[in-house]
């Protein structure tokens with residue numbers, strides 16, 4: 551029986567689109583910050599057949615199927631036919647669209663590989679986690695993390711690499727939780743539709759490699775304004791490409807746009823926050839640790855904002871001994 555913990559991550563340069571859907575190989579490299587405070591703890595014990603219990607509730611075939619797919623990869627490596635009982639707790643203060651597949655598949659990759667007796671290094675764990683959910687490849691590592699696109703058809707060179715550790719930079723990611731319904735288009739379906747139909751998608755791809763270089767340099771230099779500019783551009787180009795898909799779709803809700811505009815107005819007054827958004831309506835705001843309290847208070851007072859979570863850079867995958 552093995553228990554592993556992995557933290558959620560927020561992409562500053564986004565992943566949106568796969569060049570190989572089966573192996574989860576991305577069309578472009580991405581860069582993220584791992585978050586403290588938001589994590590998944592997963593225990594794997596060998597059993598007669600696969601079973602998934604998430605936050606105390608036994609899951610049906612859809613969620614279990616995704617877990618079984620990852621377990622099959624582990625079983626193939628370990629030469630085992632044993633089933634596994636997977637018990638997972640999502641340590642996320644609210645259910646509002648933040649239960650992250652990234653932390654879930656990173657924790658599962660860690661706990662399952664150990665339970666089946668494999669001794670995988672972090673790069674191998676990142677490749678494995680990637681095949682559960684692309685963004686999970688980044689949650690194996692703490693601090694700021696790059697997921698390399700890679701060139702190989704077998705995916706061996708497509709995995710996370712640490713850029714700088716958790717201690718490098720005292721910034722905060724403020725996660726605004728909005729009062730809205732759960733997302734209607736999954737990221738998996740949304741990214742495929744954008745790739746297949748959006749005339750803006752080639753523009754997104756054309757600029758992604760340069761965004762990655764710019765973001766990496768800004769992180770290394772602790773340049774908040776530089777990182778903020780490229781992260782807003784990456785996120786908004788991604789969301790613009792979805793608006794131009796057929797049929798069109800968007801994760802932007804009226805309250806999301808109100809948060810973005812408020813952050814921009816405060817920035818013009820000298821309070822520096824920078825926005826990003828993923829496949830859901832919640833807006834995340836990057837800022838200096840010293841501005842976090844003021845910004846969180848202002849965000850919390852905006853209409854439609856239910857809660858604001860204040861997260862610093864978080865650690866990579868860890869194990870609990872039982």
Ligand code: DP6
Nearest residue numbers: 561564565683684685737738828829
């Ligand atoms: C918008 O990793 O959830 O959050 O690989 O299909 O499981 P799958 O998708 P997922 O997509 C994340 C998309 C994003 C941007 C990002 O995290 O880079």
